[in-house]
Amino acid sequence: MRLEWIDDILAVLDGGSLTRAAEKRLLTQSAFTRRIRLIENSVGATLFDRRRKPVSLMPGIQSLEPELRELSTRLHKLRHVLKTANDQTGKSLSFVCQHALTTTISPRIVQTLTENDDISIHVRSGNQDECLLNLISKQVDFAIMYSVPGDEISSIGDAFEAKTLGTDTLIPVCAPSVRNKITSAALPVIGYPPDVFLGQVFARKIAPRLPKETTLVTRAETALTLAMQQYAMNGIGVAWLPHSLVAASLATGQLQRADSTLPSQELTIRMVRFAVAQSEYCEQIWQSFDALPLDFATLHY
Structure with missing residues (x-):
């Protein structure tokens, strides 16, 4: 699971729709939709309920919000620590x-x-x-x-x-x-x-x-x-x-x-x-x- 994918899912949670999530991620709606399909294909599960308008996350995914936010924070922090360590050595x-x-x-x-x-x-x-x-x-x-x-x-x-x-x-x-x-x-x-x-x-x-x-x-x-x-x-x-x-x-x-x-x-x-x-x-x-x-x-x- 890539960090940007987690942030994409959280953007949908925060925005309430794919349209608002795409705006938050500074992507066109079509580009963001392609990203969503890629995420679902990669994890092998349906993450978004397309029967509802606007499209929203499946209830089971919404329940994982605390874990997703914690993981996003930890990975962003780890990326910063690794980059800082690299900057210190060269x-x-x-x-x-x-x-x-x-x-x-x-x-x-x-x-x-x-x-x-x-x-x-x-x-x-x-x-x-x-x-x-x-x-x-x-x-x-x-x-x-x-x-x-x-x-x-x-x-x-x-x-x-x-x-x-x-x-x-x-x-x-x-x-x-x-x-x-x-x-x-x-x-x-x-x-x-x-x-x-x-x-x-x-x-x-x-x-x-x-x-x-x-x-x-x-x-x-x-x-x-x-x-x-x-x-x-x-x-x-x-x-x-x-x-x-x-x-x-x-x-x-x-x-x-x-x-x-x-x-x-x-x-x-x-x-x-x-x-x-x-x-x-x-x-x-x-x-x-x-x-x-x-x-x-x-x-x-």
Whole structure:
């Protein structure tokens, strides 16, 4: 039983519904619902009574509230003690990245931070909701995430603060065998689920700018950008992927750009932290990103 799962259950107890619990955990309702299904599948038991509206915990689970709260408190305390003990023996830092950025940005950050400092760095990967939840639960010190220019504040809320590291572009790419199909009315595409960040970017910023005569035919759907890149190289359809991720495939000719006829979208790369008091070392790292010898202002690949 993972600590965040216990906190999810307690959030439902405190909020009285999945909707309020999702708000407390700073997750979309669909993302929180997926988490609930994962918890039930993992423990092999039904925890929530879906016959009632709003959905609530089963009576037997509600009776375990004292034990769940005690366990949550003890595990949070243990995590803090372990982290403190580690900090006393050596410098450590943890951060989480949106999936695509784990591949493209995190290696450069880890390389730079470890070159001139005796530091142990722990890197996680997740979607945007999971990144923010990791910050709130203090499982990580920082998060590296995408945002849409002009929408930076509303995308994370007042509980966080952020600084810009650089820019990227979500561009349409495809295998050479698919390139001649782009002008057809029925465009084969590899899509994102609508509840993930890049899926929302596509729906709000790209889809409205597609040629009016174009009809999208979704051949496959995935939230994993690395999988989508492979699908595109296999000729399944057109995919909108971060330029930083596909630059090498473009250079070798495995993929071709299609943004001469299809729209693209600029993205901002930001470093985010929870707006609470930080350790002295984490504060030093945060401030050091203003002077890191990395060309994050405009990414070149």
